[in-house]
Amino acid sequence: MSAYKIILSGGGTGGHIYPAIAIANELKSRFPDAKFLFVGAKDKMEMEKVPQAGYQIEGLWISGIQRELTLKNLSFPFKLVSSLLRARKIVNYFKPDIAIGTGGFASGPLLQIATTKKIPSLIQEQNSYPGITNKLLSKKANKICVAYDGLERFFPENKIVKTGNPVRQDLLDVDTKREEAIKAFSLKSDKKTLLVLGGSLGARQINKLIKKELDFIQTHNMQVIWQCGKLYYDKYKIYNNTKDVQVHAFINNMDYAYAAADVIISRAGAISVSELCIVGKPVVFIPSPNVAEDHQTKNALSVVEKQAGIMIKEADLEVDFQNKFSQLMASPEKQAELSKNIKSLALVNATKEIVDEVEKLLKK
Incomplete structure (x- = not known):
């Protein structure tokens, strides 16, 4: 087996970036020869934090829709199309064996492209109430790792695994x-x-x-x-x-x-x-x-x-x-x-359990 290629996407805030890095670190310890690529939003903190953690990152021109009416929303369709095209380019040249999304703007286009190309994908949802990106992606993702009970209201029940959230060891x-x-x-x-x-x-x-x-x-x-x-x-x-x-x-x-x-x-x-x-x-x-x-x-x-x-x-x-x-x-x-x-609510083995699910998808 040649070395696995693993693509991860998540960002906007530390709450999406650090789980992605924790998952990558655990994968790296299991598969030392694996190649990793992160995909983030161009002007967000992941462009600084991911390289600091020792990983390569590509940026997409993407941002969320503002909830109040604003001129910024006018650029959203252009950003989305641009990001989907860029994500397709990245997936085509990197040829990942799996795509992992931890939420945030950039994970939408990346996982959308990955799933249309039948690349196995896993979503890690940190919140008790998922954002719109993960709700949409859940229809095509293979596995959804969650930290709270009751998320079958939003996601297909047969894909959900309750693991908890990755935290600093x-x-x-x-x-x-x-x-x-x-x-x-x-x-x-x-x-x-x-x-x-x-x-x-x-x-x-x-x-x-x-x-x-x-x-x-x-x-x-x-x-x-x-x-x-x-x-x-x-x-x-x-x-x-x-x-x-x-x-x-x-x-x-x-x-x-x-x-x-x-x-x-x-x-x-x-x-x-x-x-x-x-x-x-x-x-x-x-x-x-x-x-x-x-x-x-x-x-x-x-x-x-x-x-x-x-x-x-x-x-x-x-x-x-x-x-x-x-x-x-x-x-x-x-x-x-x-x-x-x-x-008593702590789920201390979250990172390992998420990576167990990644490993199952890689070996299918």
Whole structure:
């Protein structure tokens, strides 16, 4: 058997890129001679992150349809046709044995072309509520790996395998890293640590909330690791090293950040939720309302309904934040219950199980 050729597509946000890289890494460890090619959207973060992970990437001129009426939508048909033609060219010269899509704009054209050429394909759907791209692709894909129950509402039931979402392998042992983490972030061991995460690009409303509530948070004898996102770093870096606050544009050693945290405030992107289940710390979810189908709220609710997290909607922060946060910090029992329950939801072997499915398709 000559070396497998594997094409992967996904991007737009870290939540689509990192699963694709995790799947590629696991495939590479099983098939060291395999050749890999990623396909992304030209101006998105995958064009930087994928080469950093050691893989080649081709870019398509593609973006999503804006939900409000806007002139940008006029260019969508041209971008789509251009991307389908480019995707066909890429598939024709690379001749992949399998196509893997992890969501995001670019995976639509790539998997559409792959499936019409009868190339085996697998979709990895991170969210509890799939986007339009994966709903359309699911009709032709061979396998759909999911992280939540109930997705037969959207996908053909006989194609679904519940695997969970691929996450960074260095999160599996965060429990053992607390002392190293406290040193790495120069934290005080006699204070509780709040970790604030707004996703890879940052979250405006979470940043505004933390700025407004810093004094209140510190009445609970807390220090803060605040990832504000690169878009907002210049605005919030003035709070760096004031009153036990650290502001980061981006945190590279997330395993240490999770290990140091006692309580976490986070968006509810699918990969964040999967990571937080493995980490097993008390979480206050503040879902982004600005995403397709409000899927972050649905992701958070799937945890909250199992008494494994707290959710505050952006619209309710003014009214609810201080009250809910104080109640959580005043109750070690509640913190322990949330930790135990969220950890029970973790699917730690997701990457291996997804790659098992890829391997079955390769060997058919």
